[in-house]
Amino acid sequence: MKLPLFVSKLVSKVVIYFKYRIHNSKISSNAKIFPFDNVVLGKNVSVGEGAVLSGNLFVGDYTHINRNCDFSGGRSVDVVLGKFCSVASGTSIINSNHYTNRITTYGIKEELGLNCKKKDYYEKGPITIGNDVWIGRDAIILSGVRIGNGAIVAASAVVSKDVDDYEIVGGIPAKHIKYRFSEEVRTLLLSLKWWDWSEKKIRDNSLIFDLDLTNQDDIKKLRDIVNKK
Numbered sequence: 001m002k003l004p005l006f007v008s009k010l011v012s013k014v015v016i017y018f019k020y021r022i023h024n025s026k027i028s029s030n031a032k033i034f035p036f037d038n039v040v041l042g043k044n045v046s047v048g049e050g051a052v053l054s055g056n057l058f059v060g061d062y063t064h065i066n067r068n069c070d071f072s073g074g075r076s077v078d079v080v081l082g083k084f085c086s087v088a089s090g091t092s093i094i095n096s097n098h099y100t101n102r103i104t105t106y107g108i109k110e111e112l113g114l115n116c117k118k119k120d121y122y123e124k125g126p127i128t129i130g131n132d133v134w135i136g137r138d139a140i141i142l143s144g145v146r147i148g149n150g151a152i153v154a155a156s157a158v159v160s161k162d163v164d165d166y167e168i169v170g171g172i173p174a175k176h177i178k179y180r181f182s183e184e185v186r187t188l189l190l191s192l193k194w195w196d197w198s199e200k201k202i203r204d205n206s207l208i209f210d211l212d213l214t215n216q217d218d219i220k221k222l223r224d225i226v227n228k229k
């Protein structure tokens with residue numbers, strides 16, 4: 001359905017106002033969320049100026065999407081971002097590809113209304129971004145990729161392959177730079193799953209967010225917390 005631009009803009013504003021305010025989300029007045037797509041925002045999500053969200057896109061609680069991000073959720077598959085992610089400005093999630101093995105890469109069926117049997121575009125699979133992921137400025141995340149919990153994507157990276165939990169990747173295409181923590185600490189954090197705690201539990205345990213997980217005394221404190229759980 002193609003609506004006149006002003007109607008589409010109005011519908012978008014009304015949908016944003018009613019649908020997302022109840023979740024306490026902070027949506028910039030000039031962010032664009034496609035009203036007839038399946039964009040689902042958790043509570044306390046923020047979406048910065050000029051960001052565009054579309055397709056089947058699910059964003060977890062407390063996640064920040066900064067200015068000018070372009071998240072094209074899939075049409076036939078989902079794009080899922082976890083909770084407490086920090087996405088720097090200019091980041092794109094690109095879920096569709098043009099066919100490289102046909103006569104044209106142009107979307108000729110859609111644009112000219114041709115009677116072809118096959119689609120113009122394809123998706124390699126869902127894009128899944130874990131919890132507590134930090135994505136640096138101007139990164140690009142491509143179709144079919146899984147980014148693990150606690151991972152970091154460096155500024156300007158192009159992520160074309162999966163990223164492990166607590167791994168830091170960078171470059172074009174993004175390659176392993178290092179892990180944030182030792183294997184033991186990564187396992188402890190994955191078992192703690194603090195992002196699934198209630199906000200009250202997070203507040204009551206606020207001091208764990210001061211731990212320096214390169215320091216042996218603090219690692220011992222984390223071990224004790226996880227073992228007491």
Ligand SMILES: CC(C)(COP(=O)(O)OP(=O)(O)OC[C@H]1O[C@@H](n2cnc3c(N)ncnc32)[C@H](O)[C@@H]1OP(=O)(O)O)[C@@H](O)C(=O)NCCC(=O)NCCS
Pocket residue numbers: 086087088089135136137152153154155156157168169170171177
């Ligand atoms: C990825 C990042 C977190 C690494 O920071 P760090 O842990 O301090 O790591 P270092 O600076 O010691 O760099 C480690 C290696 O990664 C490389 N590297 C750092 N940033 C990189 C990037 N954006 N792309 C490619 N390689 C990068 C460094 O050159 C270094 O390589 P070397 O080991 O061959 O010398 C940081 O460089 C980055 O990109 N931050 C994102 C900043 C941003 O976008 N902020 C937006 C505001 S929210």
